[in-house]
Amino acid sequence: MDFLPFLVTQCLNALSQAALLFFLGCGLTLIFGIMRIVNFAHGAFFMLGAYVGYSTVHWTGNFWTALIAAPILVGGFGAAFELGILRRLYGRDGHAFLMVTFGLTLVMGEVIRLIWGVEALQVKPPESLSDIVFILDEPFPVYRLFLAGAGIVVALVIWQFLERTRLGLLIRATSQNAEMVHALGTDVRLVRSAVFGIGCGLAGIGGVMAAPLVTASLGMAPNAVIDTFVIVIIGGMGSFLGSLIGAVLVAFVQVFGTYYFPDFALAFMYLIMVTVLVVRPGGLLGKEA
Amino acid sequence: MTGTSGFSRRALLGATLASPVVLRHALGDEPIKIGMPCALTGPGGEVGEQMRRGAEFWIKSVNAKGGLLGRPIQLYAQDTAGDPATAVRKAQDVVERDGCRLLFGMTLSSEALAVVPKLAEWNAIFISSDNGDGRLTGSSFVPNFFRANTSGPMGTRAVALYLRQANFKNFYALGMDYAWGRNSISVFKDEVKKSGKNFIADIYSPIGTQDFSTYITKIRQSGADACYLVLQGDDNNAFLAQAKQYRLGDKVQLLTEIVDLNSIHAVGEAAIGLIGSSRYTFTFPGEANAQFVAAWKKEYGNVPDVFEGEQWQACQVLQAGIEKAGSIEADKLRPALETVEIDSIKGKVTMRACDHQGVQQGFMVKVVRKEGFADPIPELIATFPADQVTPACRQMTYDS
Numbered sequence: 001m002d003f004l005p006f007l008v009t010q011c012l013n014a015l016s017q018a019a020l021l022f023f024l025g026c027g028l029t030l031i032f033g034i035m036r037i038v039n040f041a042h043g044a045f046f047m048l049g050a051y052v053g054y055s056t057v058h059w060t061g062n063f064w065t066a067l068i069a070a071p072i073l074v075g076g077f078g079a080a081f082e083l084g085i086l087r088r089l090y091g092r093d094g095h096a097f098l099m100v101t102f103g104l105t106l107v108m109g110e111v112i113r114l115i116w117g118v119e120a121l122q123v124k125p126p127e128s129l130s131d132i133v134f135i136l137d138e139p140f141p142v143y144r145l146f147l148a149g150a151g152i153v154v155a156l157v158i159w160q161f162l163e164r165t166r167l168g169l170l171i172r173a174t175s176q177n178a179e180m181v182h183a184l185g186t187d188v189r190l191v192r193s194a195v196f197g198i199g200c201g202l203a204g205i206g207g208v209m210a211a212p213l214v215t216a217s218l219g220m221a222p223n224a225v226i227d228t229f230v231i232v233i234i235g236g237m238g239s240f241l242g243s244l245i246g247a248v249l250v251a252f253v254q255v256f257g258t259y260y261f262p263d264f265a266l267a268f269m270y271l272i273m274v275t276v277l278v279v280r281p282g283g284l285l286g287k288e289a
Numbered sequence: 290m291t292g293t294s295g296f297s298r299r300a301l302l303g304a305t306l307a308s309p310v311v312l313r314h315a316l317g318d319e320p321i322k323i324g325m326p327c328a329l330t331g332p333g334g335e336v337g338e339q340m341r342r343g344a345e346f347w348i349k350s351v352n353a354k355g356g357l358l359g360r361p362i363q364l365y366a367q368d369t370a371g372d373p374a375t376a377v378r379k380a381q382d383v384v385e386r387d388g389c390r391l392l393f394g395m396t397l398s399s400e401a402l403a404v405v406p407k408l409a410e411w412n413a414i415f416i417s418s419d420n421g422d423g424r425l426t427g428s429s430f431v432p433n434f435f436r437a438n439t440s441g442p443m444g445t446r447a448v449a450l451y452l453r454q455a456n457f458k459n460f461y462a463l464g465m466d467y468a469w470g471r472n473s474i475s476v477f478k479d480e481v482k483k484s485g486k487n488f489i490a491d492i493y494s495p496i497g498t499q500d501f502s503t504y505i506t507k508i509r510q511s512g513a514d515a516c517y518l519v520l521q522g523d524d525n526n527a528f529l530a531q532a533k534q535y536r537l538g539d540k541v542q543l544l545t546e547i548v549d550l551n552s553i554h555a556v557g558e559a560a561i562g563l564i565g566s567s568r569y570t571f572t573f574p575g576e577a578n579a580q581f582v583a584a585w586k587k588e589y590g591n592v593p594d595v596f597e598g599e600q601w602q603a604c605q606v607l608q609a610g611i612e613k614a615g616s617i618e619a620d621k622l623r624p625a626l627e628t629v630e631i632d633s634i635k636g637k638v639t640m641r642a643c644d645h646q647g648v649q650q651g652f653m654v655k656v657v658r659k660e661g662f663a664d665p666i667p668e669l670i671a672t673f674p675a676d677q678v679t680p681a682c683r684q685m686t687y688d689s
Contacts, residue, residue: 006506013502020499118335120526120555125534132536141534144502213531214499215555219523223497258503262492 005136010255012135016144018251019151020213023206024224025231025243026158027199033175033238034195037086037094040101043225044108045200049074049207050216051112054121063126063208070208075201082196087189105221113218123211147209154205155244162240171195175238230269234276236286245284320363321356321617323348324383324413326404327394328371335551336596337396340418341366343600344393346588347608357611365389369400376400377407384411390617391416393603398422398441401434408433412619414626418603419596423685426644430683433619435626435645437603437638439568442685443678444546445473447566447651448517449480449687450673457515457542459487461508463528464519466493473519473546489513498524501531508541515542526555533559548654548667550594560656561665567654569598569635570667578634602633606640606647637675643682651678 028042049070056066081104089096124130125143132139162168173181174191182188207220214220231250235242250269257265276284325344328337348362356362365387367379376395383389392408392415395401401420408415414433417425421441425434460481464470474491481488489511494504508516520528525545529552532538538561545565553560571582571592581601585593593601606629611617614625627642639648654667680687 006510010503010506013500013506017500017502119551120523122530122555122557124557130534132534139536143534210499213534214523214527215530217523217526217555219497223499223523227499254500255503259507262507266495 027202043221049204053208074204078200079197236283242285324389326379339596347604373403461513
């Protein structure tokens, strides 16, 4: 393989991986920005997305329906969880959120096991995306191109949503000064529920999109959640742009690190995180820097 | 009317005559109790469940025919969660509390290795149906342990023998980055070199790797015509699904240590073309296997998986031993088992007195799409004779 095709396909690999990481990291950072809590259950929502996706594909035979159904169901469940349980805890310190969201991870894991069983489940990419294209004579899966494209589209949509819509404005305002927003007559609690739901919904989309690559399995949550925390810490807790940069950075380091230094690929990711924390303790675009 | 009443009288008479016999039977003949501590939850849970189903199926069919030595069989299954210390405790429970003198189970080799030193003290015989570790019939051998199944070294040996006759010349290897992955690949590397072929390089992916694109790129670039995979669970499924998306199989033959139905079910089409050793699959030839598969389908509605077959074979070995000894006492059963020979679902299996390893054939399978099956199935592509696959007594390596 020549160097140029190698470089191009590796970059595309990294972008497709960055897209998946971004779906997770973006939701986690939005939730942190508004609510100042780390959602430990984020990986479980990602996993739930994959399983809901599996069932939707199973019943309707259509991957695209799954892409719509999963974020709605997973996001709805997230919002309901915020309304029913998290809302009661805002007066307490951070430990309460840690315990409750961690507990939710365990409960969701068990419930998923009871409903869908222990065996990994196959989710096929849609027929139209399961082919390969030749990029500079190197075969490349169409599905990975789709992932990279979907990541870019979703990033643009969220950016425009935060900048241009009224809810986006409220979200930005709440993350800066929740009391002021409240004083101006907006129900901050509703904003919080909406953000928690949107964040979980994004994790749900990520789960559906990841399923054709890794199958829907009970190991998804722990495997995904660590990379996600690294991204959010590198990018800065609460920063949307930071999570985007973090996802791209981590994906490129993993893909190229694994190629050139296979035994140290994981170490590189953490090395970057440590370096960022030393130089800018709040993350690249974090507020506490 | 007369005919009907005559019939009932005869039936009544028969029942009256028979009842004391039934009574004596129930009082005089204690059931044969078999303890089965195995991993029903945790990492080995799926394998443990298969083992239990295999044992339950055998017990049901034996009891339906009036039991063994005229005695019914009872199973005492216990969950060990795959933990060696728990396995010892649960084994002790079934032996001392429930009075079992026969043991199945111990899903993981680490559990079996922890239990075997206690067998003499308990005066219990343990028939393994899945433990792979070569040491159980080698350095850790005890007289009350019998292995009816194909061991780990025997599986690797089948792959090695296959390599010698196959056309592949350049090999690459990808393994999970822990003891099992690194050990298996080092054994494989030696075998490749012994057969005079070229081993290009090995690479290890961290446990829980989600994105295999770079590993796939490296395998493609290496120019290898075959790649040996030592992956399991989620990692194995993720690799196979992604390799299919990159059409890796068009260029490189994927080889693996063990082919099982679960991972085929999880990745579907992506498993097609995979070649590996198999301890058991329902597609094995022979009348005994055909009958077993048919009976299994009738009971469970699907075909038996690897460890359901292996457990069935272990049960057949035990049954032959008990029938030969006419007893379940360890001192009578042990010598009987040492000379047992059965026509199993995997062909002829002979128990060997010197290390209690069941001498049996080795199998290589290829995953193919077959008419009438929802998932792809493993198809037998090579069989190796028992004397080439089974190591010398109490050994785990092969001289040639």
